[in-house]
Amino acid sequence: MLTERQLLILRLIVDNYVLSAEPVGSRTVSKQADLGLSAATIRNEMADLEEMGYLEQPHASAGRIPSQLGYRFYVDHLLLQGADLSVQEIDRVKSLFTERIGEMERVAQQTASFLSNLTQYTAVVLGPQVYDTTLKSLQLVPLNDRTAVVLVVTSTGQVHNRTVAVPEGLAIKDFERMFKVLDKKLSGIPVYRMRSRALEEITLELARHMNDFEEAMRVLDQALSWMGEDSEGKLYVGGTTNMLLQPEFQNVQKAKTVLAWLEHHQDVMDVLREDSSGARLQVRIGGENDVLTLRDCSLVTATYHVGGKPIGVVGILGPTRMDYARVIPLLDRISLGMTELFTKFYTN
Amino acid sequence: MLTERQLLILRLIVDNYVLSAEPVGSRTVSKQADLGLSAATIRNEMADLEEMGYLEQPHASAGRIPSQLGYRFYVDHLLLQGADLSVQEIDRVKSLFTERIGEMERVAQQTASFLSNLTQYTAVVLGPQVYDTTLKSLQLVPLNDRTAVVLVVTSTGQVHNRTVAVPEGLAIKDFERMFKVLDKKLSGIPVYRMRSRALEEITLELARHMNDFEEAMRVLDQALSWMGEDSEGKLYVGGTTNMLLQPEFQNVQKAKTVLAWLEHHQDVMDVLREDSSGARLQVRIGGENDVLTLRDCSLVTATYHVGGKPIGVVGILGPTRMDYARVIPLLDRISLGMTELFTKFYTN
DNA sequence: GTTAGCACTCATGACTTTGGAGTGCTAACA
DNA sequence: TGTTAGCACTCCAAAGTCATGAGTGCTAAC
Structure with missing residues (x-):
């Protein structure tokens, strides 16, 4: 257990070292401590603190610096009282x-x-x-005949977007329709389930209405592939x-x-x-x-x-x-x- | 004008220095140059190149390094021939x-x-x-009663979003309606004109239909305030x-x-x-x-x-x-x- | 328990020495 | 006239030397 005096000295040493980045000597502490103690006395205490592992010496004739344990102690026990911002x-x-x-x-x-x-x-x-994020909106905004932007808005206001190329031989209109359906069906479900649910839904609902079904799946899958990436x-x-x-x-x-x-x-x-x-x-x-x-x-x-x-x-x-x-x-x-x-x- | 030999030497010095970051001496060059020239000859040439400003010496007894002018010459005249990647x-x-x-x-x-x-x-x-970007889509996606996401999609597929708080006493439904109108009206206009046009349109079309008109303007303006920021x-x-x-x-x-x-x-x-x-x-x-x-x-x-x-x-x-x-x-x-x-x- | 005094340690900076790389110049050579 | 060997010279860098001073640990006295 540390004495009141040792606590004070340890605190002073940490404070000084934090400020100056130079090892703190006994004289410095002696001058700053309110208790009128000589450097020699401080030296004794410092030797004790070192023995206990709270301080260390870069080399024999240098002042002391806090050890890792010293910082730990400082943070755990010396900081509580009234540390706050200006x-x-x-x-x-x-x-x-x-x-x-x-x-x-x-x-x-x-x-x-x-x-x-x-x-x-x-x-x-x-x-x-946010873990329990749900889907607010899923949309396809066509840019031209071949490319479109897939937009996902979550309940937390995060927006993810990805540009996709619509494969040849697939009408972008069909694609757009597909997303309209998906948006209605999937709205409100947890985001992490979105990808799989989307594929499910498509299989169920749209397979027969679209030609080139396989291709559409691939593009959709790719569009939603960010899931789990920066959703983290x-x-x-x-x-x-x-x-x-x-x-x-x-x-x-x-x-x-x-x-x-x-x-x-x-x-x-x-x-x-x-x-x-x-x-x-x-x-x-x-x-x-x-x-x-x-x-x-x-x-x-x-x-x-x-x-x-x-x-x-x-x-x-x-x-x-x-x-x-x-x-x-x-x-x-x-x-x-x-x-x-x-x-x-x-x-x- | 530089002789063929000087060109070769300059090139060698730049190449060597780029690689080693150490001043290049006459011996090094002499050994690498195909022309069987002694270090002494190289030294003469190097002195000339220095006089012309293409080389410099960090100090009297060091090798030479390329000067800024030397690099410039290297880039402009020595690099053309057949530099390419593997x-x-x-x-x-x-x-x-x-x-x-x-x-x-x-x-x-x-x-x-x-x-x-x-x-x-x-x-x-x-x-x-992209300078001649036009507006593809402008939307408001409500998250809850008080907040919503404003989405802007440009013709180039860039997506900008911003979360806004709908001010008290203003129905989000009204807000949504406002954006629907704006989306139709503004679609296709250049992005840089969007902000002012949006405000215009609102003043014309919506002023009488909405109470708290001022507040709505403020929020809209804020939502579009990114314009000119990272659109650059x-x-x-x-x-x-x-x-x-x-x-x-x-x-x-x-x-x-x-x-x-x-x-x-x-x-x-x-x-x-x-x-x-x-x-x-x-x-x-x-x-x-x-x-x-x-x-x-x-x-x-x-x-x-x-x-x-x-x-x-x-x-x-x-x-x-x-x-x-x-x-x-x-x-x-x-x-x-x-x-x-x-x-x-x-x-x- | 505290402190003054003292011998001791060790990093730091100033100064010196030494080695080597590289130069410029000169004189000889083709 | 261009090239080269030789040599004195320069100067950096690394290594060694030394003095300085900050700080310690220990001892003995208060």
Whole structure:
């Protein structure tokens, strides 16, 4: 168990190191601590804290830096009391969500930009992914004799579209009729069942009315093939290059690893969806990340919800030496704002 | 005027430097040149080439590297003869475009990825932007009592959507009716006139039939406010981090400048649209770029067309020491492929 | 329990040395 | 007149040396 004094010292060291990125020496702590203690005393305490695993030394004659365990302790026990944003920041967060609703895409992208600007870290937003989505509208809009756009609108307002070429020898009129029928028949069914149901319906209803039935099936199938692709949600990244601001990423090789990882959206989304604890807010520090690439990073994420179900994630990626005291309450508020916005939006 | 021998030497130096990123010495050239010349002779020629401005020396006792003028000469005069891709590469390019057409978005994104993979540089694709686009379909799909999706389909198959909240005290049914009327009235008009025409029509036709007319106008205007935004085309970037592979960007500060620039899509698009020469293929070497950020970069771009009009740009961004001999024919073929694809697509 | 004092450690930056790659010039050669 | 061998010279880069200072751990005194 740590004494009150040790808690204070640990907190000071983390705070200082987060700010300066330089190992913190006993003198520095001694000067800042309110309790009038000499550097020597602090040194003793620091040695103890190191022994307990909360601190480490880059080399023998340097100051101390927080270990992974140290950050963990800081986040779990030293942050609770009264960490929150400034009034000004709270206002900015609020104004982010009071603007008119546009495309959902835009909200996610704007949030990512906002977060990265405010924090100087990299922000990731996993776009809203709604499971019990149903079909609102399925249409074919012909462009000319050979091509047409297939439109799918879901109950959550997401729009998917795909351009298809109508095969030779198949009248686009027939095709259009087919979609009209499908639209009526399928309206209201869950999106994930759409593809199979569509094929069923066609087989039942339309087979005899159309020649070139096989071809039509193929095109329809292709038009709906996006299902399960980005219906899983999309990723929005903001401030990628902020990573390069951090002194720990001044080494190009190191920076490249992380930046390249961020380019692989699928991998990033997988990580964001990982949910070890089930908590709304998650902090993954350094090696706590499963992905090797993130060994030197910390990832703070918060889920946002609709009707109690998590539908997306918003997160901040930065060096292990991250300003948790700012990032955590920020993400907390942002995710609440997103929850509010999307709830207003998706539920009637 | 350059002698045959000088041409050969210049070419060799560029080729070598492009490959190795190290200043090329006289010995290296002497060994590679077919003409059995000693290093001393080469040295004389190199001194002449330097005097003429085609080469420069990083410092007194180093080899030579091509100057900006040197690259320019190389691109303009030494590249013409028979530079082309390998059969294998040509096949890969072809297969890129023979796949089924999906969303246009996907084509652009895939092309960017493909190019960056193949070249190890950064690829940019300015998505198809069609000027004489007309309106195919304008619809309102209600999601519930308060929200709805506005859908716009253009003659080129682009789909724009925007979710709007229907203001209190306004029946969504009325709104729906309004869009039905608009769809009929506006179908076929150029997209850029849509917004104003829509407002006109409403004023004429619907004003008396609806209460809360003002409110409806406001929402409609907001729903169509994307016009002129991404109707200008979108930017797709591939292989951003490839920039970090280049030895000239091992300095994080330098790398950050370029990477951050790439994050500002609007700026990038502006540069891509700049068209000094009017040629289909453009090579901008180092300082030839107007943007200061690109002082140490070269940008090779090619436009793709539909019906003779340029509708988009595909480009490669890399260090000045770029493998022009590969990049130029590659972009040439790619842009032809895009032209073909989109022509097949947009014209009947 | 706290602190002053001191010897010790080690990264960092300035300076020097050394090796080697590459040049320019000169003189000899075809 | 063009080409080449030879040589002195330049200058970067890597390795080595050294002084500095920040910070520590330990001990002994308060």
